[in-house]
Amino acid sequence: MTIIGGARYAFGSAMMIGVAPEYLAIWLVWRGASLVLPSWIYQWGDDKLYSLYQRLVLFFFETCTNLEVVLYGDAVEALKKRESVLYLANHQSTVDWLVADMVSVRGGSLGHLRYVMKNTLQLIPLYGHYFYTHGCIYVRRGKFNQGKMVEALDYLKHPKIPTWLVIFPEGTRYYPGNPSVIRKSEEYARDHNLPVLKHHLVPKTRGTWLVTKQLHDKLDAVYDVSVFYEGTVNEQGIRGNAPQLIGFLMGKCKKVHIHIRRIPMSEVPREEEKLGEWMIKLYQDKDELAENFFTSDSEKRNTVEERLNGQKTSLKLWSTLSSFLFFSVLTVPFICTKLGRQMYLQLLFYGSLGSYGWLAIRNVC
Numbered sequence: 001m002t003i004i005g006g007a008r009y010a011f012g013s014a015m016m017i018g019v020a021p022e023y024l025a026i027w028l029v030w031r032g033a034s035l036v037l038p039s040w041i042y043q044w045g046d047d048k049l050y051s052l053y054q055r056l057v058l059f060f061f062e063t064c065t066n067l068e069v070v071l072y073g074d075a076v077e078a079l080k081k082r083e084s085v086l087y088l089a090n091h092q093s094t095v096d097w098l099v100a101d102m103v104s105v106r107g108g109s110l111g112h113l114r115y116v117m118k119n120t121l122q123l124i125p126l127y128g129h130y131f132y133t134h135g136c137i138y139v140r141r142g143k144f145n146q147g148k149m150v151e152a153l154d155y156l157k158h159p160k161i162p163t164w165l166v167i168f169p170e171g172t173r174y175y176p177g178n179p180s181v182i183r184k185s186e187e188y189a190r191d192h193n194l195p196v197l198k199h200h201l202v203p204k205t206r207g208t209w210l211v212t213k214q215l216h217d218k219l220d221a222v223y224d225v226s227v228f229y230e231g232t233v234n235e236q237g238i239r240g241n242a243p244q245l246i247g248f249l250m251g252k253c254k255k256v257h258i259h260i261r262r263i264p265m266s267e268v269p270r271e272e273e274k275l276g277e278w279m280i281k282l283y284q285d286k287d288e289l290a291e292n293f294f295t296s297d298s299e300k301r302n303t304v305e306e307r308l309n310g311q312k313t314s315l316k317l318w319s320t321l322s323s324f325l326f327f328s329v330l331t332v333p334f335i336c337t338k339l340g341r342q343m344y345l346q347l348l349f350y351g352s353l354g355s356y357g358w359l360a361i362r363n364v365c
Contacts, residue, residue, distance in 0.1 A: 005250030012060035012249055019327050020126040021347035022334060023053055027130065040160035043135065047111030047162075050134055054101050054110050055323035061098050061249060063320045068255040069102055070310040075260035079107035083220035084163045086211055090200055090226055090286060091168035092175065093242035095253075099227050100166050103258060106313060114156070115166045116149075116207055119365045122356075125348070129355030135163065138365035139207060141171070146210065148365050153214040163218075165211060169203035169279065177241045194280060199239075199290035203283050205276040212268055212275060222263040226286050228293035230255035237296025257310065259289060 027049060034042035061067070071079075087100060097115065104110045114135040122128040122138060132138065137152040139145075156163050172181055185201040188194075194202060212219075229242045230253060243253040269275045292304050304310070334340040 002250075005252070008060065008064055008251065009246060009249045012064070015327065015331075016057055016060065019053075019056070019331060021344050021351060022327070022330050023049075024126050024130070024347055024351045025343075027133075031133075039155070040158050043158075043161045046134055049111075050113070051105075051111035052323050052326065054113070055105070055320050056327055057098065058101055058105060058315065059320035059324045061095075062102060062315060063317065065249070065251045065253075067253070068312060069314070070255060070257045070305055070312050071106075072257065072259040072308050072310050074262040075103075075258060076311055078221075078223065078260055078262040079103070081220070082108060082162070084112070084215075084218055085165070086208075086215070086219050086222045087164050087166040088208065088222060088224055088282070089166065089168055090290075091170045091173050092227070093173065093229065093248075094245045095229075095243060095248045096168060096173075096227060097166070098248075099225075099256060099258060100164070102256070103223075103225065103260070104164055105315065105319070109162065109164050112162045112164045113166060114163055116168075116211070122359050122364070125352045126355055129359055132359065132362075132364055135161070137165075140365045144206065145365055146206075148363075149207070149210055150214060152364075153211060156215060157218050159218070163215075164223075165215070165219075167208055167211065169205070169208055169283075170201040171204050172201060173242075174199065174201050175241055176239055195284055197283060197287045199287050199294055200283050203279050205272075205279050208279060209272045209275045212265075213270065213272075216265055216268070216270060219265050221265055222268055224261040224263060224282060224286070226259040226289055228257040228259075228290065229253050230257065233294055233296070233301060235298075237298065239294045257293060257304070259308070261285075 027046070030045050030049065031042070034045060062069070087103075089096060089100070100113055100115075101110060104113050114137070115131070116137045116139060117131065119138045119140040121131065124131075135152075135156060137149055139149060155161075156165065174182065176182070182201065186196050189196045189202050232242050233239050247253070269278050292308060293301065295301055300307075334344045
């Protein structure tokens with residue numbers, strides 16, 4: 001098991017990271033071809049490309065790990081719709097963004113995922129630039145630029161650009177291995193007469209309010225998503241750290257529980273103060289739900305699927321294998337020919353320089 005997991009981690013990481021220059025090449029062709037076309041047509045093609053790559057990611061993280069995904073709440077019915085949504089989720093792991101992949105692919109909206117992301121992710125070679133062109137929004141901690149965020153949100157207002165905008169309102173991961181963060185959140189709650197949450201940090205509301213203010217008439221609903229990773233509570237009933245990317249890819253997490261509550265946008269307040277109060281209540285409800293999964297009562301944890309009517313779902317093999325085969329075939333000429341290797345290195349070097357320069361000039365956050 002350890003050998004298989006290690007091999008999956010090594011090969012999967014090498015491929016997911018290694019195809020970046022090839023992905024850039026495809027994107028550059030499409031970007032050039034679509035320059036004279038309306039922005040929504042470019043975004044349509046880019047969403048198809050994004051979905052293709054994320055299915056490669058899911059091939060390693062879900063198909064190859066044989067991960068079991070269990071859905072709760074409104075999930076099954078909500079995912080039958082084709083909506084533009086604000087995806088609000090708890091934050092506890094570097095895998096949380098992958099869970100958004102798992103949810104959206106089951107709703108036929110994988111390509112429409114866009115994230116509100118911390119600005120340091122701009123530093124990822126090639127992908128840092130691409131995320132922004134895909135419609136993701138960078139924000140800077142401590143120096144939040146409201147105007148830049150509003151500018152980025154204006155692009156997503158287009159009625160022909162469907163969007164799942166993902167926000168983790170806690171901002172920082174709830175990570176028992178870093179108790180100082182949890183302690184600061186609890187102190188903040190007490191100092192501001194807010195409820196002290198047991199399984200979450202106090203949510204930050206400004207970014208969510210800006211999204212709802214700008215996109216209230218565009219979005220169909222809020223998906224209140226609560227994610228619980230199997231095995232994070234030990235035999236003594238103490239909650240530990242959620243699995244992170246490496247451990248997850250090595251197969252150390254066998255099951256993920258995903259609860260979705262669909263909230264129509266008509267029920268989401270427009271005023272900032274009321275939106276803040278609404279989010280605090282939202283996180284109180286999430287905290288009560290979390291007790292079903294993080295409780296020290298082992299019998300309660302072991303019967304959670306039956307009690308909450310969980311429904312196991314799985315992806316068809318071809319939905320992820322097809323992307324793996326596509327990128328495998330695409331990689332062959334880049335590896336096996338001298339010209340291909342030269343193009344690969346040039347795309348990596350000049351593409352990285354160009355993307356960093358573009359982001360610096362645009363000053364996106």
